Amino acid sequence: MHTPGRHGPSTLVFLLPWLLTFGIFALYPLADSFWVSFTRYNPIQGPPVFIGLDNYARLLRDPIFWTSLRNTLIFVVGTIPLTTVGALLVALALNRHLPMKALFRAAWFMPTIVSMVVISLVFKNFYSPFGFLNAILSLLGLPGHAWLQDPDTALGAIMLMDVWAAVGYYAVIFLAGLQAIPAELYEAAALDGGSGWRKHWHITLPLLRSTMLFILVINTIRSFQVFIEIFVMTRGGPLDSTLTTVYYLYDRAFNSFELGYASALAWALFAVTLGASLVYVRVLKDRGAA
């Protein structure tokens, strides 16, 4: 086998740095963790021992895994619609001729350039019993609440923070999509007497479909991997109410040294994420064909 003539060996040379790093830092570790997921592996005790599907069988029987998956799904299903709709609205607003448009754009984008650890620390105090949120509530004469201490509100509080932090980033992507829509289409619609909302419904949304698909898939993958927020703010508590699958697999790996089981958890989560992404592609593609 040799490289086809029209690409030539120089193509390979230029691609090599990326191919090498991809191979070493992504492909090899992925393959390795797949193998480890079929083993019992505690590095202190020695090399991995093959145990077949035991880790996957254990996972199906592990109530904490199911709790973590349920929490993760709540997180995904709860944040994605809010983030997507929020980002779209922000993008539509920023796409108009607003005064101080640059300031608003920067303000919305700000959380994206701040580390999630920092955001989490800030919100940890924001939600604390003596924090800003309770201070506002008490000014309004409302009772305060220990937001991150109550199993019924902790996950929701983290989800809202995440929506706030993510909206700006996806709004910028929507904005790019909006600006790619030819202005003639709106002019034609205006000539035909189309109202503002009908223009959005019949022109903006259909033409944003590929942007939307991109955002949904990326955001879904990211949301399934929620970890930093949990690590910084709650460590899975109270009562496992914020225990997500990635936090759980981290706990198994580095508190219990069960790297084999942790890898199996990671691959199970991968399967769930892949499934969700395929559903999006399917649904949005079908709409496109209709």
Added chain:
Amino acid sequence: MIGKIMRTMSWLLLLPAVTGVFGCSGGSTPAGPITVHFWQFWEADVVGPILTRFEAENPGIKVQMKQLTWQNGREEILAAVAANTAPDLCELGSTWFGRFAADGALADISAETDSLRARLRQWEAAMHNGRVYGVPWVLGTRAVFYNKRLFREAGLNPDLSPPDTWPRLMEAASKIHKPDAGTYGFGRNSGERYVLFKKFMPLAWSNGGDVLSADGLQSVFNSTENLEALKFWLSLKSVSLTERQDQIDQAFKQERIGIIQSGAWLFKTLPTDAPKLEYGVCRMPRPDGNNRVNRSFGGGEILVIFKNSPRREAALKLAAFLARGDNALALCRVAKSVQPAAVGMENDDYYQANPGERTFVEQLTTAVFPPNDPSWQEMENAVENWVEKAMFEKVTAEKALEEADQEIVALLHARIP
């Protein structure tokens, strides 16, 4: 994904060896001075001077120190062991020690530490199956901090009746507790792992309860003593702010809480964060009468030598030097959060001059150090989960003890092949 991290780490470690960048730091240089690789968690400017002194006293030995973080230090150690690049000497928290010792990663130094035996305390924390696998360096415990001003405002005399018994704690907390005015009687932990255990179990231990039997083979968690302790802990709800430790500490600094259980780390931040706060320190509360003892949770930092270290003798020398009373105290005076494992330090001028910190040294003498059981962390999880469920009223106190007991029994059984 984890395998990914591990292998990535090992690749990263391999690269310099291939390129020869760090070719000389590998340590296979018999002619020159021996370089001991030492990983630890304290600030470099605290430990640095102690290491400089060691190098001056031991001209043949150089120390290459690496500072780990509490956030991911354990991952780094684990990755290093997996990649066979573990340091010679390493600091391990006593709660981690059991796993590393049970898994056979550590060198048995029973014979070499004979001469140190009488000079340091808490060897149990550095032992596994009757053998010594580490040198106790510094120890830590929890005690009670209370706000004297809030005591006086509630009509109590903080000096005559410190909250070191259950009735006194309850009385003081009840009188101070005015949540509508933003003042709470007591700070009760919840909502984070590996903390609640250290706050609840002292009550159980002080009441004569425990998790495992003395031989470590049976669960004794479902006992009357523990039930009384749990019921007392639950009854504190009406006079408490239930929060995470950092929030409780912060509220104490803001004079919003009368009584908290916390660690000696507060001595470092109280003078700057709350210079006006007038506080007292006493031992963890015990029930009245029956010769009950004020017990607390004890933990420590153990210096271990990894089994494959070729520089065992030099590493051991460094461990003995670090654990020596004066050197350990030099660390503790700055770090504040821990006290030396060296015996007799409570009589040192430093602790005589700082009564709050002396209380911690005294509390250490009656602290309970969890056994070095390889499943200990899981057992601790079981206790925390069920106690927390009882705190959120998902189960009764009786049921919580019963369920936690069953989980602990299952963990003990899983061990028998």
